[in-house]
Amino acid sequence: MNGVRILVIATFFVFVLMTPVVVASGNDSYYIFDNELQVNEGITIETSIHIEVVEVKRIPLERAKFRITSYQRPERMITVFKEDGPQANRYETYSGASIYLDVIGVYSDSVQFRVSGPSNWRVTDYYDVDPEEGGGEVDEAVTVPKLKITRTLDISSVQQGQTAKVTFKIKNDGNGTASEIELDEPTIKGAYREGCPTTLDDIAAGATERVSYDLKIVDVEPGTYELNPTLLNYKSESGTSYSSESSSNVLVIVAEEVLAPELEIKLTIESDDDVIICGERFSVTVRIDNTGNATTGRITVKSHLPDDVRVAGGEIDPVYESIKPGDYEEYEVTMIAYEPGKHVIKMDVLWADEEASASAEFWAERSGFDKYYIYILAAIPIVLILLWLIKRRREYSF
């Protein structure tokens, strides 16, 4: 049942996605272009989209590299492999309509390929590319600005609620001033840009501009996010439009860290096998660790001792003004237990409105002497009586 549904859905999607192609393949007129071009030859579609063949390669796989430029879009290099199918090589134009490239055959210095797209689009120009120029439309007469944008984040990992500083370094590698610079910065849902400019002042040739803004992570789930490339649209002095984009950045958002002290108390009884001798001193070490990430306020320790356990040395319930995170306080108390049996010492550490406790167990045993003391006491008169009896017996036995 599920299988069938998945199949139906999948088929539906494939159908929807394939629609332009299917339509295109069904009727020749939908191919905007279907022909062979030499390397360094280009076509212009609808006067604004330029597709140039940059290079062809047959080994190891037959492919062709195209440079595509269009209005309001940065230049893009696309390598199309033969038989990849048109869907794999989509190019989105400024209007939102897409075109698709599909390589049919690759020859020594030419490639046969198809461009499909909106049915009313036509190839408006064929041109040769001057190899020296290397990009864009040939515009020899005027100066050309060429902005290169690099985007950096001051931290690669940012906590929820914190801010990452995003810096753009924009360099004009061209020979003309870039003006009407528009900065199109994508964002992550739930994050807000503070002080992110949308337009920039003109950048003269060779100049470098630095702009930064704060990216405030407000309501973003922890995870790894890709910050899409920044798009720069600008114009030359002659009014020609250009665009360039930065590379994308990865930003890791981690859960918000709450700052709070956290104390842990630990008791260590110094004894062999946790057995101590009644009436003998033993020491207990108390260690309080701040395992939290904030400094504590005033700390008090409250001990709970069994009735027969006395403190023989040291302060058992000290007060500390504060403990820094990662820091600890340690102190030693000497105690004496008087009765045999199992004992539990409990200690509470109290700070702010919180408390932590620890307990330690030990056995108290009478010392060898204590244990037999009563028997020895009892035995003395018995032995004396026995000795007396033996003496008497000997005195009266002949």
Add this chain to the structure above:
Amino acid sequence: MLNILVLGIGQCGNRILDSINSEAFGGNGTFAKYYSNQKFPASVKTIAINTAINDLKGLKYTLAKDRFHVPHLHGVGANRTLGKKVFEDNKELIMGEIDKRGSFDLIFIITSTAGGSGSSFAPRLVEELKAAYNAQIVCIAVLPFREEGSISLQNTAFCIKELIEEKPNGILLVDNQYLKKYAGDIKSAYDKINATTARRLLFLIEALNSEMLMVTDLGDLKTVMNGGVGIGTMGFYESDNGNTVKATILGSFKPSGLLFPANVYTEGARAMLIIKGSKKYLDLDLINKTIEELSTEVGQVFKGVLVKKGPAKVLSLFTLNSIPELDRLYASAAVAIRTEKVKREESKKQLDNAFACIEELEPIY
């Protein structure tokens, strides 16, 4: 305090001595010796002397160091001749043992007259002790059951004779035959006789040692024992509370309370009365009056009064002018000896006759 030595010789003497030691423990039974100490009314030393080691072993209340074995195993078998020889052979040892105990004011020698060891040692001891110590010596001689046989009678006869010859200060008789009435079987009769004898002896010692009102002393004892034939016995009476002290005193002269059958009123020579009890029972005037009366019949009567908690008790000790019972005993002893002699001679004659048959004959092979 008087220094007194009590010697128990032979099985009978040993056992009476053991009774004395037992009484000194308070007469509290076998275990008394494990938890209490002996209390004698004076400084009393006791020695049990015997030729039979088993007799010594049978004692219970006498210290081992106070048991002296004369090295002649298993007694002398009622043979007084052998007994005398054993004594002679061990005289130094015996006297040395006694000497270890210091000096004495009064010595009691307790023995049976019918056995071998005790009856032969006693006269010899009297002789030796008289030579060695300046002490009064009183013998307590236990007479046998008359049915014990001719040897017993004969031993008794010779023993008493020899004892008198050695002149001790006195001889007090205890007659098993007469006291047989105490119990049905011999063993318990012995025990009873021994305990009674022991108690009376300790009573006497207490009185002699006492420094109380109207006391008797060793001098009195000597005088009493010197009376008559030097042989006497002891009587005893304990009042039940209704009795007057007079009745109690007279009670102690009753034959039933004596250790040897005698008639104090007809045969008594001298007497000593020891009256003991709570003060309220001891009416001194009455005591004096009673004793005055008695003196007219018995002769010299010494008295001692011991004030001590308890009912009035009277111990009488006296010597006799004549002893009919002893006469009878000697008579039967003589008969026994003669009969024995005749029997022996007849047996010998018979044997001689038998041998005569083979006279002048030679065995032929």
